[in-house]
Amino acid sequence: MKIIAAIKQVPERDAQIALAPSGQWLDEDDLAYTINEPDAYALEEALQLKEKNGGEVIVVCLGPERVASTLREALAKGADRAIHVEFDELATLDTLAVARMLADAIKPESPDLILTGLQSDDLGLGQTGVVLAELLGIPHATIIMQVERTSTGLRVKRELEDGWFQHVDMPLPALLTIQSGGNKLRYATLMGIKKAKSKQTVAVTPADPAAPAILLDKVYLPSKQKRTEILKGSPTDVAAQIVEKLKFEVRAL
Amino acid sequence: MSGIVSGMGCGVLVIAEQRQGAWNKMSFEAVAAGLELAKMLGVSCSAAVYGSSIAPLAAELAARKLDKVYRVEHELLAEYTADGAVIALEQAIRQAAPDCIVFPHTYQVRDFAPALATRFGQALISDAIAIRLDAESAGPIFVRQLLQGKLNADYRPAAPPSSGTPCFISVQAGAFSAASIESGQAEVVSVDITLTASQIRNRPGERFRESAQTVDLSVAPLIVSVGRGIKEQENIAIVQELADALGAELAASRPICDNGWLPMERQVGSSGQTVAPKLYLAVGISGAIQHLVGMKGAKTVIAINKDENAPIFEIADYGVVGDLFEVVPALTKAIQAAKA
Numbered sequence: 001m002k003i004i005a006a007i008k009q010v011p012e013r014d015a016q017i018a019l020a021p022s023g024q025w026l027d028e029d030d031l032a033y034t035i036n037e038p039d040a041y042a043l044e045e046a047l048q049l050k051e052k053n054g055g056e057v058i059v060v061c062l063g064p065e066r067v068a069s070t071l072r073e074a075l076a077k078g079a080d081r082a083i084h085v086e087f088d089e090l091a092t093l094d095t096l097a098v099a100r101m102l103a104d105a106i107k108p109e110s111p112d113l114i115l116t117g118l119q120s121d122d123l124g125l126g127q128t129g130v131v132l133a134e135l136l137g138i139p140h141a142t143i144i145m146q147v148e149r150t151s152t153g154l155r156v157k158r159e160l161e162d163g164w165f166q167h168v169d170m171p172l173p174a175l176l177t178i179q180s181g182g183n184k185l186r187y188a189t190l191m192g193i194k195k196a197k198s199k200q201t202v203a204v205t206p207a208d209p210a211a212p213a214i215l216l217d218k219v220y221l222p223s224k225q226k227r228t229e230i231l232k233g234s235p236t237d238v239a240a241q242i243v244e245k246l247k248f249e250v251r252a253l
Numbered sequence: 254m255s256g257i258v259s260g261m262g263c264g265v266l267v268i269a270e271q272r273q274g275a276w277n278k279m280s281f282e283a284v285a286a287g288l289e290l291a292k293m294l295g296v297s298c299s300a301a302v303y304g305s306s307i308a309p310l311a312a313e314l315a316a317r318k319l320d321k322v323y324r325v326e327h328e329l330l331a332e333y334t335a336d337g338a339v340i341a342l343e344q345a346i347r348q349a350a351p352d353c354i355v356f357p358h359t360y361q362v363r364d365f366a367p368a369l370a371t372r373f374g375q376a377l378i379s380d381a382i383a384i385r386l387d388a389e390s391a392g393p394i395f396v397r398q399l400l401q402g403k404l405n406a407d408y409r410p411a412a413p414p415s416s417g418t419p420c421f422i423s424v425q426a427g428a429f430s431a432a433s434i435e436s437g438q439a440e441v442v443s444v445d446i447t448l449t450a451s452q453i454r455n456r457p458g459e460r461f462r463e464s465a466q467t468v469d470l471s472v473a474p475l476i477v478s479v480g481r482g483i484k485e486q487e488n489i490a491i492v493q494e495l496a497d498a499l500g501a502e503l504a505a506s507r508p509i510c511d512n513g514w515l516p517m518e519r520q521v522g523s524s525g526q527t528v529a530p531k532l533y534l535a536v537g538i539s540g541a542i543q544h545l546v547g548m549k550g551a552k553t554v555i556a557i558n559k560d561e562n563a564p565i566f567e568i569a570d571y572g573v574v575g576d577l578f579e580v581v582p583a584l585t586k587a588i589q590a591a592k593a
Contacts, residue, residue: 013481014560017403094376095367118363122400125379127367130335134368139454140335142364159524160460161360163517167458179524181511213376213418217407219399221562228556228572235583238573242555243587245571250532250553252475252499253591 001055001149001172004106005046005079006116006132007039009063009070013121023218025091035070038117042178044185045147046115047078053149056080058109062101064088068201075196076188082201083109094212099131101206107136111173113154118143118177126177133175140175141168145182262350262416263321264296268342270359271302271310272333279357281431284317286384286424287355288434290393293386294414296352299323299439301345303338305331311441318437323349327446329453335365336453343372345444350416353393358423370421377421378408380542382428395422401541402564426523426546468502468518470526475501475534478521478548479509482537482558482577486514491581492536498588504528506544522547537577540565557581 011017011026012034018027035043046057059074061067062085071082085105087093093101106114114133119126133140145165146157153171159179160166188196231238246252267287269280284300291298301323302310311324325345330337338361346354346369356362358380370377383396387409395408414420470476477496483489489509496503503519510520521528522544529550536557538544541564548554549568556569557577566572573580 011400013401017400019404096371096374096376099371124397124399124401125377126363127377127379130364130367131371131376134339134371140364140368141455142335143360158457159360161523162527163462163525164460165463166460169456169458171454181507184513212411213374214378214408214420215411217394217409219404219406222398222402222405222564222567228566228569230561230566230572230574235575235579236587238575238580239583239587242571242573242584243591245553245555246499246532246588247591252501252532253588 001049001053001113002109002111003046003049003055003057004060004109004111004114005039005043005057005074006060006102006106006114006129007043007070007074008036008117008120009033009061009067010036010120010122019219023220024216025219033066033070035073036117036120036122038119038178038180040117040185041180041182042115042117043074043077043079044183045178047186048183049113049147049149055112058083058111060085060102060105062087062098062206063090071201072196073188075199075201076192077186078192079199081199084201084203085206086203087206091216092212093209094214095125095127095131096213097209099128099135101209102128102132103135104206105204106132113172114138114175115178116175118179129175129177136175138173138175139170140177141170142177143179144176145179147176262352263299264294264351265291265298265353265355266323266346266349266351267298267300267355269300269302269314270357270361271304271307274306274310276310277357277359277361278431279359279426281434282426282429283355283357283424284319285431285433286381286429288318289429290353290355290384293384293393294352299349299351301325301342301349301444303330303341303345315439315441316436317439318435319439321349322439322441323444324441325444325446327448329448329450332457333361334453334455334457335368336455337448338365339369339372340448340452341446342369344446346373346419348444351419352414352416353420353422356421356423358425362423366421366423373419373421375419375421377423379423380425381422382425393420398542401539402567403562425542427549463517470502470504470519470521470528473502473528474531475499476504476521476528476530476532476551477501477534477536478504478506478538479515479536480506480538480544481508482539483509486512488578489514491578491585495534495536495581495585495588498585498592499534501532501534506538506541535565535569536581538565539563540567
């Protein structure tokens, strides 16, 4: 099975963020980046499917030069090769443009399966996978916890709301968006890191994007809707204050 | 009925969600958002419901202050599939010709609405928390959260919303209040759908739950909940001790259960349990929206987190900005002393 894992590089969760002077995105200068967490699970699922069923895993990432580090890490974890769709001005693209660039890069590979995370930790639009499937004319399923190869295609376990699940049978080729937590993530081994150096990364330049359908005007810190009373002092002091609240307000003590 | 007409189209169209004759309750929040948007833009608001055997639901929707209710009915829509929803709703939208289409941001909408928007050459503005009118362009602005709620962002359609360039948005759970919807008398319009079984590629199975839940957090009066900030599995013990001292149930945010540090049944949030305790004590939980929707009904929220900008401090009544590894043991001790 030829599997594409479409991954994104995003700011680290704990990164201290500052707004860019334009007010339209983050100041990227000292920002630390990592693989988008749900995409790490998509890559893991791809690697496990390859281990079970044989085949090839190709990682694809759209972005500027910095994303090369995330592709290298994916290769070190076991992906066979990488495609870097080089584009610097990510903030000017809407989901449709992103998906078009990925579709153009993926199409010549004719994969059996495309896996990607259910959403990104930064923009959180949660759409790239579904739009990509639509553009490629293949069926998709979202928020997937488990993937199993069947004689006719795939059986996937889809997460629904409130703790419900559903199995879905679908033909190949197909696209799945993967939920976090379905598998345990692997680390790159020293051997893997060594091997990655000899693996191939192909850079492709996307066609100029069409005018976006939606625009991100500005980003800003949310104004607090509710006034959280911040309790101050040493750990013992704040513990005593919380006990007061638990006694007289919550009446839990 | 509204006398305002925008071109030939129906103004704002809300796509309501149901399953086997029961509403997804977020549908009416989307109706509230649709009415708010329509008022802002000076256009009428209609709604659509799709599925099979939905006449009673269409009638129920028609008792709201809407212009029209589109009944998008087909036997192949009885069980949800993305293909069925996209094919049927594309036809309904082309017939109704709205300027804006509003969805509730449900798991189902996440599964099909991006593909539907693509068929119109548009991109969905998903999970919006607020709508306002831009003074300059007189067009709508939709507010979304970025980076798990650390930032807000204003999005707008590049072209003014019209039936030729419709704007697709979905609204976050709890962002709009269904209580504000006035009653009315809308006309029910049946939409004829062309849909064949061969167009539906996926075969969905029965819905199921993992295992009988032994912990019902929804009735727990006191909950101590732990998140990513705990760092290591062995550290959970200090939060367990706090919960024990307080006589509270222990709960967790998703990453903790994903890691297998606590069983899935202790997870609070959109994919776990929804709770409404007297006290929700959040330890090392930043407050991603998927978590907040599961616990914002708590009466009192106390949060301990090292990041003063964590979104949990948006909804907490009391907050401690500090090291949970110092604060939690001190609090356990203080509670034990108070109970002694």
